[in-house]
Amino acid sequence: MRRLTFRLGLVLLGLAFAVALTTLVWTPWPVEDMSGGRLAGPSWAHWAGTDRLGRDSLSQVMIGARIALMVGLGATLVGGLIGTVAGVLAGFAQRGLDDALAAALDILIAFPTLLLAMLVVAASETASLGTAILAIGLAMSAIIARLVRVVSKRVLAQDYVTAARCCGAGWLRIVLTHVLPNIAPTLLVALALQFGLAVIAEASLSYLGLGAPPPNASWGQLLQQAQATVYTAPLGVLVPGGALVLLVLAINFVADGLRDLLDDSAEVRE
């Protein structure tokens, strides 16, 4: 069963990437083409119908996949980098400093990711793809940092690390040869799960108008615009909503599968 979902996740994720890359060179209709008529139903010309301005919904949802993946990956990268560096530093820190860092991370985590991201967007002049990536990434970094801190502390307490220290190994060497390789599986699984959450966070931000500005057809923005016409043109909500669900599901399947493959402790837990 696990294997099946892992494969399904990989296929869906691959499909999403393929669609996202395709939109760089081709979409069924140019997004600015408004010739489709108001809220037209599905047809051969417009598979998923059109929006209020007469634009092709399918083209917009395809571009939405690109935005979702870009922001999702970008945020995971930012969050992963900052989180790992902060987490490893906290792992090395002793007593007072360690307590302070742990408390700071706990406080950051107490803020909902979305709220933290909204604060970052509000602090910057204008909303853009960049601010969305930064905002979600920063909010994510606290979660990653806390995880990395705990796991690296566990690694640092191992006898072979003590042995390495006795042999005169510096902290950088210990991080590179012992800590990072040992925390990598756990980190990768956590990042995969966070990737899925980042995709949702991006949709939420742009639903609130705080994500990538139009005409970047983010799924959250498509949902927001289709909300006013949900009774007469439910497809406008179902298509981007369905795409969002599928992508996040795929990412979670992949994350689960990765955990089974990589994380030894997962077997112990189950």
Next chain:
Amino acid sequence: MSHETLAPPAMRTLFGIGLLALTLSVAPSALLAETDPAAVLRIGSLYEPQNLDNTAGAGQGINEAFNDNVYEALFRLTDAGTVEPVLAASHEVSEDGLTHTFTLKDGVTFHSGDPLTAADVKYSIERVVAEASKSSRKRSLANIAGIETPDDKTVVVTLTSKSISLPYNLSYVWVVNDAAGDITAKEDGTGPYRLEDWARGTALSLTTFDGYWGEKPANGGAVFSYFSEAAALNNALLTDAVDIITSVQSPDALSMFADTSAFTIAEGKSTTKQLLAWNDRVAPFDNVKVRKALARAVDDKKLLEAIWGDRGTLIGSFVPPTDPWYVDLTGVDPYDPESAKALLAEAGLADGFTFTLDTPNYDPHPITAEFVKAELAKIGVTVNINIITPNEWYEKIYQKHDFQATLQEHVNHRDIVFYGNPDFYWGYNNPEVTKLIEEAEASDTEAQQTEKLTEANRIIAEDAASNWFFLYPQIVVSTVKVTGYPVNGLNAQFFLRGIQKAS
């Protein structure tokens, strides 16, 4: 966010005006014959008042529930847009136009039983202009120099400058009993209804007042039920939990009420205008040719259809048809991309330019912004859309004037005055218009005022001061059982007294 700041100017209303029908009735149904005079109307609304005092920041919901229902004023703004006397029996203006003498109607009592006196009227006007008052109408009454009450039935208002709008402006001044004290949670007015109960967060119920001086209402009272979500409100009407919805916000919800044997859809003219305001202070928007070019490049009709289906009205200026100085100006800068390009070239911008459009983050602004972006791209103008929250809009644009162009909806009736104020956020500064608007206020007759404001209206349209897209429709949906409700809902008022419900 609906924008409501400065008070509109007004027209002079002397008593020569015949009493226009209070409400424009919706097509009467056959059921009308069986109306029940004791029926309690169940009204669904999205606008719950924050408190019960219109000078304490209660929001538009209090006007909807209380204006002319619970509180009356010296004058009333009818649903057709005219001003007529209510508690004033006569109104005389001195030769110099600076002294207005009002005589009050006899036999009027407050819900508490106290008789109406001139002191109550003085108290009521002072309440609105007081330091602590949060009334958006405060500014329009700022030219009141003093209020005298020579006897119980006479109120003399002296002004610092002539104001033909005084009766109109007084239509917002509730006459409150001067012994009432704090009215944020109770009321003491003279209207045909009194407050029965207010369950905060849910409902406000009104019942008829037996001691009312005028004609008895056609119903036995009303319950306003408040909803925070439009879909829930629509469902309430579908499931017969309410009789009327005071305003429908999307044309697509109307398909739920397509069954004409069960529901009536009334479309009136609102005063809500959607517009693209340029910052007329900054280049290139300080150039009339550029503004005209941009106005001609956007197909307003297509935009209106996208947002409101086949409803709503195109306007060529800022003035809605319910303002007395309305003229059809849609032909001034009609949709014509070719002449738009030519005008841009004349302005030295043949290669186009780029600007940022600050767009409020709620419907229909983002989709409008995308439409504008696509339209202007066709004449070589690039639009960067910047989505902002209502609070940011207020600070960045309304207060700091730090913008190039923005989208907004303006809800007020008679608000062309904004174009006479060079310090207003859009910074339109045409001394001729400012002068016309000032002169209109100092007019001796309504005809003179209308003439001046019609002229001002024409000039702002010729100048393409802003790009006015369309006027929202005002849509009221009810079960077929109820008739006689106001369809225009000017300034958010919802007159109850004429509404009939079949038994």
